[in-house]
Amino acid sequence: MSDLVDLDTPGVATPAITRLVRLMAAREALAAVFADARRRVAAYHGEAELEPWAKGVLALVDVNAGAGGLLAFWRASVELSPRLTPAELGETALGAAALCREAGSSATVAALAAFTQIEPRLAGAGERAIWWRALTALGRAAPDCVERVAGQAHRLVLPGHAADFEGFIEAGLKAAGRDRARQHAFFALEDRLALGLLARIGAGPGFDELEAGLKMVLTALWGATPNLQPLPPAGPDTPGRANIAGPAIRLPDVFPGVAGEASRRLYLAAAAHAGAHLFFGNPRFPIRKFKPVQMVLANLVEDARIELLAMRLYPGLRRLWVPYHVASPEDGPTTGALLARVARGLFDPSYSDPDALVGKAQALFAASLERIEDPLISLDVGTRLANDVGQRRIRFDGRGHVVEPAYRDDGLGLWDFGDIDPDVVAEIKMMVDAARIERHETEDGTADEEPTPEPAGRVRPKAAGEKGVVIATYPEWDAGAGVERPDWTSVRAALPVEGDTRPLQRALDRAAPVRARIARLVRAAKVGRAARLKRQAEGHDLDIDAAIEAAIARHAGEMPDMRVFRSTALLQRDLAVLVLVDVSQSTREKLTDGSNVLDVEKLAVAMLGEALEGLGDDFALLAFASAGRDDVRVTCVKGFDEPYGAPAMSRLAGLTSGLSTRLGAALRHAGAEMSRVRSFRKLILVLTDGEPSDIDVAAQDLVQDARRVVLQLRSQGIDTFGVTLDPGEVGSGPAIFGKTNAMPVRRLEDLPMRLSELYFRLARR
Amino acid sequence: MTLPGNKAVVGDAAGIADSPLSGRPFLPDGEGWSCTIAETPMLVAPDLAAYRIDAEPYYRPVGDEISVFEAAWKHRLPVMLKGPTGCGKTRFVEYMAWRLGRPLITVAAHEDMTAADLSGRFLLTPEGTVWHDGPLTLAVRHGAICYLDEIVEARQDTTVVIHPLTDARRMLPLEKRNELIPAHPDFQLVISYNPGYQSAVKDLKESTKQRFVAIDFDYPAPALEAEIVMREAGTDPALARTLVAIAACSRNLKGQGLDEGASTRMLIHAGRLAAGGVPLEAAVHAGIVLPITDDADVRQALGSAISACFA
Known part of the structure; x- marks a missing residue:
């Protein structure tokens, strides 16, 4: 235990108490107090039992707890003797010694004084150990805060909730990081987060755990x-x-x-x-x-x-x-x-x-x-x-x-x-x-700082002028001249920006009923539609029509078809879908509730993404905008080969509005991406305002070009569907996608549900 | 709910089981059977007595639905009953069939239902093939009210067989028999349809929807609903009112944890349990909370709201 002392008398196990007495005899200032403490502890437990207690004192000596530390421990020993055995007091001294090694003598004095006060609240050796362990951890990271915490011990340690004390210390260290000022504020209980955590000690379940249930009860x-x-x-x-x-x-x-x-x-x-x-x-x-x-x-x-x-x-x-x-x-x-x-x-x-x-x-x-x-x-x-x-x-x-x-x-x-x-x-x-209505983000420890729009370490949105790398060139139909101009448009890969997903997540939470509906559709679709197979050679049921035909054939002297059973089989889904999102300037339009069109698009795509991920269908998400024929920017939010998870959602949240809509070029690019995927059925869903436009060409020409691409894609076996945000139904959606494949959304709020609905309808065909 | 056995459900299986063939071995290889398709005898020539409703079913009108239905009946217009589950659509049809003195043939639509299940098919007897009218054909021939319950459950290609019956033609073509049946003057088609189920994948075709006169059903107003629960479950007025208040709570949760609120039918069931001596809380738990949701959190929330409903 105490190597130093053992070294004094190698080989021989001198009782700690003997060594301690010898040691104290040399310290005049302490000798009297020590003798007094020893006598009073012994009065409770007997002289013979003092060995572990003495070992504890020696441990304190070893870590240079100083006169103050020793005196504090003796005081504590005397006061706690009625409740604690010398062995338990020894453990306490060891705990204090560990703390002293990290935080120094004066912190230990304060901790011992506080311990004397709150000891009745601690149940058993386990909880006493928690107290010292937590303080030692604190001492290691923020030695100057130990005294503050010790001073507040009566508020931090409640009967039966010692573990919360340790949790409080851990949370404080995590929240404050290396920021000394924040550490001080937190552990002096001057910080909002600290007060919030303090309130949780010995209380709960709190608002967070009960909110969902309360909401339902109040709704009911x-x-x-x-x-x-x-x-x-x-x-x-x-x-x-x-x-x-x-x-x-x-x-x-x-x-x-x-x-x-x-x-x-x-x-x-x-x-x-x-x-x-x-x-x-x-x-x-x-x-x-x-x-x-x-x-x-x-x-x-x-x-x-x-x-x-x-x-x-x-x-x-x-x-x-x-x-x-x-x-x-x-x-x-x-x-x-x-x-x-x-x-x-x-x-x-x-x-x-x-x-x-x-x-x-x-x-x-x-x-x-x-x-x-x-x-x-x-x-x-x-x-x-x-x-x-x-x-x-x-x-x-x-x-x-x-x-x-x-x-x-x-x-x-x-x-x-x-x-x-x-x-x-x-x-x-x-x-x-x-x-006063103000919402403080108390949960993640960012309480008192000014709100940062993006989590640290994320890329800020880039200036609009920045161009990406050209990844492909595509022809374009020149309606005026009646020719297809080769390599007319250049598609550039715009670097995706990782945005703050919290607003999107909140929007998703608000849309819970719609999501629940979609989840039901997913479940229904996932189980697989049981396809009824008629005229099977075996099955669980007679196919009455086939059976009758077979009987008739026999009577007529013909060769009957003996496949007279019905069975069911689960349909295999083999489907790839690419969602092309228009993020041009028009999506910046504000709605009455303060959000803009792009926000609704993001929500719709996020919900569709969830559904698709749940179904296990292959899908990709691309966003596009353009600034002239040599600058059609396509942002890959999610590729076919990656799962839809937090990174994809973050890139989705990072989309910003701007520039024009050169739909044809984007469609050609989507078609090229799609052609690389092996799948029985291929769908491209375009989410747009249905008004192609660009700075260097007449809108009507772009409509015709887009129509041409849609027809070309169809001949390649790729079905293109347009979900057009078109409240007035004046857009060119039907002209581009065809009447049956264009789906105008009149009320923007319906978009999330309609998009997913459309998908399920298409996926069934 | 307790009708004296008049509600006959005729589905696929039921149609065959009810036929005189039931019990006989059905094998497609009977040697020496004769087959004369040209003059197929009718397998069933019923008088539809079993489908008649003798005693007045209890029905409490909530609006003008009876007069609308009677007006539709006068012109034999097809009627669509919309509304959530357990709000009285089926009971209304039974009541109207009784009131109008027509037999009622009910078909519960299901996913596997084929057009043949509605219109009929050939069956084999020792004498040869015999045509067996399906429930719809039966109603068309003999002038009954045909009630297709939860029509959206049937596949869309099945429901189109009703199209010729529901416009000016009023006839049912049986292409297998090469027969065209003009509808009996008293034939009327009624369908029910629960818009709550209406999802992207289960909806009526527009061409089907637009053939019907629709009557919208909803849960009755609280006082009325209490009266119905009291009458049907035999509870006292206070208990009925409490049950209705509980139903209102659960209906508030529609879309917020529950897919549908508690129906009037559910209240009647819970009411019967309670009237039969089960303590109210247990009756509500067994009759409403447990059937309506599997989610433990929703159950707890619903339980808290429900316990606020009674003293």
């Missing part, structure tokens, strides 16, 4: 799909409360200190409550000059009002909410406690409270029951109760007020802060802060 109860958002913790020691901001329901990342089933119930109760607010009309009273106490009371009445309405519709909600109404006069004389009792009284008319305010609230609320649909009664009753509070000179601190019970929202959604009176600003500022 209140009809509309709710807009749920996570709410980062407001600050240290502030219990999280839900918040309604416009149509969005914002739920705390996590309800600190609430874990397991209780957390599920609380989230459900909070979500159902907030959903009821939105369902039963969420009036927004102009804030004018309301006092905070008036607002708070009006909120209480409004909460009771919408809950009453909700429970009329769904009586079972009472079961969900009632466990949280436990306020009673025993809770103490604070205003907050009184308000919680008012909430209980309003929720439960049978509750009676010694305080007159509760009774009055109940009476006023009961009197307004016939106008229960009218949100104004909340303001009305709330104001009258606030007057009472004012007359009784009950002190109310709006700043520190936290809504109780916990499932209720903070009530800010009820108020319209449109034109805020400067007088009240100060008082409600803190409340408004929590209501």
Whole structure:
């Protein structure tokens, strides 16, 4: 264990305690304290048991823990002796020694002091080891942060959640990297991410895990799909409360200190409550000059009002909410406690409270029951109760007020802060802060930095002027002259740009119902269509028609065909498809929801890509745009020989709009790519606005050229289909692709579904 | 739901099983059989008594569907009933057949259904080949209402046999028999079609769609639906209302985890369980939650919403 000490007396195993006593005798300053500590530890466990403890002390000596370190350990030993054996104390010393080797003496002193405090929360040797292991890891990477963490130990280590402590340290080291300032901020719990993680210790499942389920429950109860958002913790020691901001329901990342089933119930109760607010009309009273106490009371009445309405519709909600109404006069004389009792009284008319305010609230609320649909009664009753509070000179601190019970929202959604009176600003500022809509990316540790549009290390979009390498030249039909001009167009391979896939992923998430439909189609198609085979030599079923014909043939003296069975066989798919996406300038057009045509195209292609990948069909994705005949740019988003995965999706997301549409050249290139693929059936799907154009030629000529290519491809056995984004149906889609092969999409929002539908229809033929 | 055995489903197998041939060995090599195609005897000459509906089926009108159907009947226009599963389409047809006093021949369409399954085919008897009318031909000859249930399930080439019947010609050509059957004056064709299933690969041909008068069905309004559940399942009004509220929750989840919400039929089943003494929660679980989804998360969410529905 301690090589140094063993070297003193080679070969002979001198008891550690003897060596320690010898060592301490030489240190006058420490000798007295050591003797005292030794005596007191021995008083608990007996002198004979001290050997492992002494070994631990020697280990601390070895790592130069210094006088401070030793003193701290002795102090800890004395305090912990009632609970820990000398062996366990020895382990502790070894842990401290390991830390000391990484982080130095003063960190070890702090860690030992903190350990003494939180030791009762640690269950067994395993959790004690976690404490030292985590701190040692921290000491290795950020030695100066150990003391900060030790200082916050009471918040970071909760009974039964020691593993979360280690997770917190690991997350902090990962998030901060080598950035000293961030390390400091994180481990001093001044960082938003740190606070978020802190809230998760001993709590959960949190918003992320429960979101999908809550969304479904709210949809089922209140009809509309709710807009749920996570709410980062407001600050240290502030219990999280839900918040309604416009149509969005914002739920705390996590309800600190609430874990397991209780957390599920609380989230459900909070979500159902907030959903009821939105369902039963969420009036927004102009804030004018309301006092905070008036607002708070009006909120209480409004909460009771919408809950009453909700429970009329769904009586079972009472079961969900009632466990949280436990306020009673025993809770103490604070205003907050009184308000919680008012909430209980309003929720439960049978509750009676010694305080007159509760009774009055109940009476006023009961009197307004016939106008229960009218949100104004909340303001009305709330104001009258606030007057009472004012007359009784009950002190109310709006700043520190936290809504109780916990499932209720903070009530800010009820108020319209449109034109805020400067007088009240100060008082409600803190409340408004929590209501401000801003989404922080707290999950990936990029909380406090300015948003970077692209993940680091990715290529930025290139300037439009950059040309790629010429990879092929193609002829073009000159309609005016009636000749095909050889090598007229040059196709260049544009370098794909890897874009940020998050917006695309979000769009995909939003389109979940459509994706589910497509997934069903994929499943149906994948199982393989069972083709019925009639007139088989064997099978599971008689082919009645064939059997009868055979019998007739026998009777007529002819040679009967004995293949009289029916069977089924799964159809083999042997299909290659190339999707050609138009990314010309016209796709930059903005839509009403702020996205542009290209975004919808990307979504459609991403969904089709998912479907194709699921089916296992060969497919490639090409994007094209042009700037004159010698610069037709084709971007390969996905080739035939690579799988559709994150890289392809990233390249898809990286497509940008610009330039013109020389469709014919792009089609020829697609045809050339396609001809290299061996497949029974070959499809090219073109996603375009149906208006070929370029800077150096008349649009009508390009239409004729494109038509010619389509016919040529057909003669090569490649079917070309045009999905044209053409709301007015004025484009040349039918002229190019033929009437049956052109599929105009009138409503752009339909494109994703229509594109996939078209594919399934084609693939079936 | 409990009709006194009047709903006859005539499909491929059923058609053969019902024929007098059933039970006899069917072999394509009977020596010495005579074959006279020119004068094939009819195998079945039924009076359709089995297809008549004697007792009034319970049907609660929700709109003008009865008058629309009667008007269509007056002109023998083909009718298409659209609507989600379990909302009363089939019951409506039964009710109308009873009301109009016509026999009702129901065919449940399926993927393997061929045109011969609808129109008929030659079968062998010791005497030779015998023509056997399919359910559609039966209805056309003898003047019944022919109800093709879930028509989209049948292959598109099958459904075109109804085309000559559904326009001004009103006749059924049997090319195998070389016969042209003009429709009986009382023949009417009714199809049902669930647009919920309607996917890219299963849809009616435009040329088929446009031959029909359509009646749209949906789940009835809550009060009405509660009345129906009460009547059909024999529950008390409060229980019926709770079940309807549960159905509304599940219908909100359509497309958000569920493919379809709980149908009225499902409510009736759950209601019968509950009325029969099963605790409500268990009845709803067995009658609604378990059949409707296999996804554990959806089940849990639906369970939470459902538990909010009853006190």
